[in-house]
Amino acid sequence: MIFDKFLLGRRRNQLTDGDLDALEQAAGPFRDLAPRTTLITQGTPVTFSTYLVDGFMCRYMDDRKGERQLVAVHVPGDFVDLHGYPLKRLDHDIASINACRIVQVPHARLDEIMIARPGLSKLLWFSTLLDAAMHREWIFRLGRFEAIKRIGHFFCEIEAKLRAVGLSDGSSFPLPMTQMDLAEACGMTPVHVNRMLRELRERKIMQIRANSVKIFDLAALYRLCEFDPGYLYLDDGIAQP
Amino acid sequence: MIFDKFLLGRRRNQLTDGDLDALEQAAGPFRDLAPRTTLITQGTPVTFSTYLVDGFMCRYMDDRKGERQLVAVHVPGDFVDLHGYPLKRLDHDIASINACRIVQVPHARLDEIMIARPGLSKLLWFSTLLDAAMHREWIFRLGRFEAIKRIGHFFCEIEAKLRAVGLSDGSSFPLPMTQMDLAEACGMTPVHVNRMLRELRERKIMQIRANSVKIFDLAALYRLCEFDPGYLYLDDGIAQP
DNA sequence: CGATAATTTGATGTGGCTCAACCTACGTGG
């Protein structure tokens, strides 16, 4: 079962057995990625899409001075660059954060799915729009939140996504990101990330160390960052604080 | 010809006459919207999607204190909330900026298109992913650019989009946004927007007044904001500075 | 165990915010 986490927590029940079979048939073999490996470079034409089986990946853009901004962080069960199928080339880079396992689906196979399986096609489309919804929330966060809320909100999102696929129990979860990574995700400097993490720790809300996050008070974290998981389009009951 | 601007400048030639007919058949009658009218409210289930024939619209989210962040600005030829079709409800509000003309397409008709026209379906999917690509650029802009580049980059994007549908000649175009709107789009205060606009004026790069933007030196503007229109997925030759 | 990456802390600078006033354009009604 390669796609056992795909859309888990989100309309998974609309995937028929036939749909799942079609996906499994379309997928290539498992591939392992070393940590911090660039998989796709901006602008290069792409002919397959990548599904993340295990590990964490990210998408990012660099400016002229080499300053990096993450635009997405991906967890197991995510179709990392399914948007590359209609787009044909990507406007950003994609890389692993830690050691990852992926499978790749050739776009030619997706063409067959588009013709034969409109229901599955619509769900694939839906999954790319989830990313767009998260993009919007990131815009909101960067445009209107101060540093501590930006960081906190980011953790809320990752926690909710991981919970949906069974990788968080609401009080702790793995996260192989450095403070530099967090800074690149939240539009701030690593130094300031460090100070904000200290504040979250001192306020007994949460703590991050050794690639693992501990949440002491998820309700307080939600409150602090005005977190409302509606934009993640999760099935009811998932991601309550 | 309702959809004469749809995907103009972007793979328009992949739309067959049959595809266009199917779209025209699916669309309801013209509808006129007064300026500053909310069309869709966050969270409400949607059963149709809106295509913008004329005017400017925007999508936005508000925080607890009522501070607003725009997440997209739409121009004629945009399918404003096509993403509502797979998503079924929206995570943000949609409103007109000035007086707009729209048509609406029931989602039931899009279901028929998904079954009968995989090629058109893929182009519709593509058009929603254009918005996602713009979202990513907004994230980048908010996370890594200082105020003057944020504003300038926003103008570059709007100009390029308008040029693709024939509404800008590269040196001037209509834009019915107030400085407050610009502030909400660029994650800053109206006061600071005003100062940055003054700087752009004094540096003889561009000027905005009476709902109209004049660009004195587009190449300089591109240079200032590191603008690269690649993420707009325009056909070659459009949007050169 | 030494090299290297990551985290932590302090001191100082500044871009953009806040608050407050004033100015200008424009639509409406007397």
Added chain:
DNA sequence: CCACGTAGGTTGAGCCACATCAAATTATCG
């Protein structure tokens, strides 16, 4: 056709959140 109200735009003064720079401390791993 002018008086007035209102929305939008402009400017100044002071302040603060976050950046920058620099250095020390602590993990991590071959």
